Amino acid sequence: MIVVSELLRAENLKKYFRVRGSLFKTLKAVDGVSFSIREGETLGLVGESGCGKSTLGRVVIRLIEPTSGRIFFRGKDVTSLRGSELKGFRREAQIVFQDPNTSLNPRMTILETLMEPILEHKIPVGDPEGFITDQLTRVGLGKEHLHRYPHELSGGQRQRVAILRALLPNPSFIVLDEPTSSLDVSVQAQILNILKDIQSERKLSYLFISHDMGVVKYMSHRIAVMYLGGIVELAPSDTLFENPLHPYTKLLLSAVPVPDPKFARSRKRLEIKGEPPSPIDLPPGCKFHPRCPFVMEKCRLERPQLMEVEKDHYVACWLYAKA
Amino acid sequence: MSAELGEKQVLAARGVTVRFYTYAGVVHAVTDAYLDVFEGESVALVGETGSGKSVFTRALTGLIEPPGRIEDGRVYFRRRDGRVVDLLKLPVEELRRIRGYEISYVFQDPSSALDPLYTAGDHIVETIVEHRDVSRREAWKEAVRLLRDVMIPSPEARVKNYPHELSGGMRQRVVIATAIANKPRLLIADEPTTNLDVTVQAQILDLLKELREKYGMSLLLITHNLGIVAETADRVYVMYGGRIAETADVFTLFESPQHPYTRLLLNCVPNPMRKFERLESIPGTVPNLIDMKPGCPFAPRCPHALDVCSKENPPRVELGGNHVVHCWLHWKR
Numbered sequence: 001m002i003v004v005s006e007l008l009r010a011e012n013l014k015k016y017f018r019v020r021g022s023l024f025k026t027l028k029a030v031d032g033v034s035f036s037i038r039e040g041e042t043l044g045l046v047g048e049s050g051c052g053k054s055t056l057g058r059v060v061i062r063l064i065e066p067t068s069g070r071i072f073f074r075g076k077d078v079t080s081l082r083g084s085e086l087k088g089f090r091r092e093a094q095i096v097f098q099d100p101n102t103s104l105n106p107r108m109t110i111l112e113t114l115m116e117p118i119l120e121h122k123i124p125v126g127d128p129e130g131f132i133t134d135q136l137t138r139v140g141l142g143k144e145h146l147h148r149y150p151h152e153l154s155g156g157q158r159q160r161v162a163i164l165r166a167l168l169p170n171p172s173f174i175v176l177d178e179p180t181s182s183l184d185v186s187v188q189a190q191i192l193n194i195l196k197d198i199q200s201e202r203k204l205s206y207l208f209i210s211h212d213m214g215v216v217k218y219m220s221h222r223i224a225v226m227y228l229g230g231i232v233e234l235a236p237s238d239t240l241f242e243n244p245l246h247p248y249t250k251l252l253l254s255a256v257p258v259p260d261p262k263f264a265r266s267r268k269r270l271e272i273k274g275e276p277p278s279p280i281d282l283p284p285g286c287k288f289h290p291r292c293p294f295v296m297e298k299c300r301l302e303r304p305q306l307m308e309v310e311k312d313h314y315v316a317c318w319l320y321a322k323a
Numbered sequence: 324m325s326a327e328l329g330e331k332q333v334l335a336a337r338g339v340t341v342r343f344y345t346y347a348g349v350v351h352a353v354t355d356a357y358l359d360v361f362e363g364e365s366v367a368l369v370g371e372t373g374s375g376k377s378v379f380t381r382a383l384t385g386l387i388e389p390p391g392r393i394e395d396g397r398v399y400f401r402r403r404d405g406r407v408v409d410l411l412k413l414p415v416e417e418l419r420r421i422r423g424y425e426i427s428y429v430f431q432d433p434s435s436a437l438d439p440l441y442t443a444g445d446h447i448v449e450t451i452v453e454h455r456d457v458s459r460r461e462a463w464k465e466a467v468r469l470l471r472d473v474m475i476p477s478p479e480a481r482v483k484n485y486p487h488e489l490s491g492g493m494r495q496r497v498v499i500a501t502a503i504a505n506k507p508r509l510l511i512a513d514e515p516t517t518n519l520d521v522t523v524q525a526q527i528l529d530l531l532k533e534l535r536e537k538y539g540m541s542l543l544l545i546t547h548n549l550g551i552v553a554e555t556a557d558r559v560y561v562m563y564g565g566r567i568a569e570t571a572d573v574f575t576l577f578e579s580p581q582h583p584y585t586r587l588l589l590n591c592v593p594n595p596m597r598k599f600e601r602l603e604s605i606p607g608t609v610p611n612l613i614d615m616k617p618g619c620p621f622a623p624r625c626p627h628a629l630d631v632c633s634k635e636n637p638p639r640v641e642l643g644g645n646h647v648v649h650c651w652l653h654w655k656r
Binding site: 048049154155156157184185186187188189190192193196211212213214215216217218238241251252253254255256257258259260261262263264265269274275276 | 371372476490492493520521522523524525528529547548549550551552553554573574577587588589591592593594595596597598601602603604605606608609
């Protein structure tokens with residue numbers, strides 16, 4: 001039997017932000033989220049803007065401190081690590097941000113930028129410059145880029161640098177926060193393929209955050225769908241697309257533009273009502289109930305929790321609760 | 324009938340060439356581009372960053388500012404009264420009367436398209452009274468009707484809202500309401516949903532379709548998203564490096580693309596409804612348009628490039644049924 005070990009587990013994570021100018025209002029960006037990521041696995045995280053997916057991505061690697069909840073990494077509680085232990089965790093858990101124009105320091109050359117993780121984590125490489133030159137080729141860059149500044153590179157090249165910077169400390173987990181959404185599709189495909197190759201080479205785990213369903217499907221083994229701070233559905237990629245259960249997932253999938261004119265014109269679109277409400281004044285009960293076409297009385301009163309309805313297929317919806 | 328425009332044709336652009344004279348050199352943003360739009364039709368112009376799609380569509384009504392210059396081209400447009408004019412030869416005042424009245428634009432970012440100091444209603448009223456002989460009071464009533472048309476809930480209240488009081492999706496609806504206020508013959512929408520969430524995007528695209536049917540207007544949609552093209556367009560133009568690479572009806576283009584760039588582009592996009600082992604990617608990056616030399620702009624990235632491709636501009640090859648490709652591979656002597 002092959003035992004796939006769990007790399008990261010989040011238990012009932014919450015991140016509340018105080019709303020400025022109000023004593024009582026809080027913005028519940030992440031509101032009780034639990035999930036796990038296995039070794040060598042990509043967990044996709046999809047949702048619309050403001051659903052808390054980026055906050056969640058930052059909380060699990062402790063770039064933002066959670067309000068409550070626990071994070072386990074290789075079975076060890078890392079929620080309250082400090083000092084050198086925290087630094088060890090930081091080396092293992094890296095992040096690539098959406099916009100390489102702002103995540104790279106414009107005053108540092110590519111070599112200087114890439115030296116940072118090596119110096120910071122005291123990674124033992126004999127000849128750093130030679131090592132970095134070697135590594136550049138892995139992301140499709142070359143020696144000629146070493147002494148350039150970010151503004152001298154294209155968007156795709158900058159994102160390659162940001163990816164390499166995350167890879168240099170030899171992490172086992174990387175949060176990829178919309179890594180290709182500022183890139184052209186032809187360049188996006190290059191970056192996605194690089195990320196996949198590196199993953200299979202190093203058995204890396206990814207948390208892949210995106211709003212592009214096609215990209216998430218291509219990259220992920222399992223996908224979690226987020227709505228207003230909570231996960232509403234979690235399933236293996238193919239299952240989620242073939243048999244979406246949560247009404248919000250159905251809505252999201254039926255709204256995704258599909259690059260196939262015959263399919264696009266023959267499918268039935270779900271009627272969409274309204275826009276997501278503000279995460280400051282959340283509706284009671286299920287957060288999706290004001291927009292849900294299948295709303296029942298219970299949905300307005302009680303909040304559903306994630307429950308396993310088929311093997312590995314979790315959904316937070318009263319429609320699937322067993323009586 | 325006129326010689327320039329066929330029956331039921333709204334717009335025909337021919338040989339449009341736009342260059343920008345910058346300190347870094349001459350940017351060949353658009354070269355010899357063309358486009359046809361028929362009545363009630365939805366036409367998509369697809370391309371990546373730097374393909375010249377936005378500049379081209381702005382040039383259609385002369386919206387190019389220095390250091391840019393429209394070097395060449397004719398843009399025939401059939402006005403409401405049936406007269407056919409060349410937009411690039413019209414005096415500025417005349418063009419201004421056409422823009423916002425017979426041809427309207429919706430740009431990508433609704434936040435910068437709306438003036439933060441004016442309410443949603445102000446924007447719409449201004450567009451109406453500028454072009455038509457109606458009182459402000461009448462126009463204000465029309466503004467409320469228009470906001471209802473674009474499906475903004477409680478339009479009587481929303482009409483008095485300032486842009487910051489509206490969500491991104493609502494702002495784009497206000498921009499669209501402004502654009503359709505005078506029932507234009509042609510609506511040019513440049514990436515109208517790029518900053519919006521998919522569910523809101525679907526709502527806006529449905530809305531554009533409905534309005535097109537309701538007002539009988541034509542839509543020119545500029546986008547980089549092939550999914551949106553497949554969903555909304557009747558005909559498609561693919562642009563690369565400032566030139567039109569291929570044009571066909573939407574089904575032909577997706578089922579049997581003939582230009583190597585179109586083929587690769589279609590394989591780059593992950594289709595969420597299909598299984599993929601591996602995405603194809605196009606090696607290299609989009610071309611630098613400064614001081615372009617003759618030849619096909621895609622030649623450096625093209626897996627099938629011939630010697631002639633980097634020396635001479637690609638020929639226009641008609642494949643029948645309005646399917647046109649600009650590629651040496653299809654050239655037969």
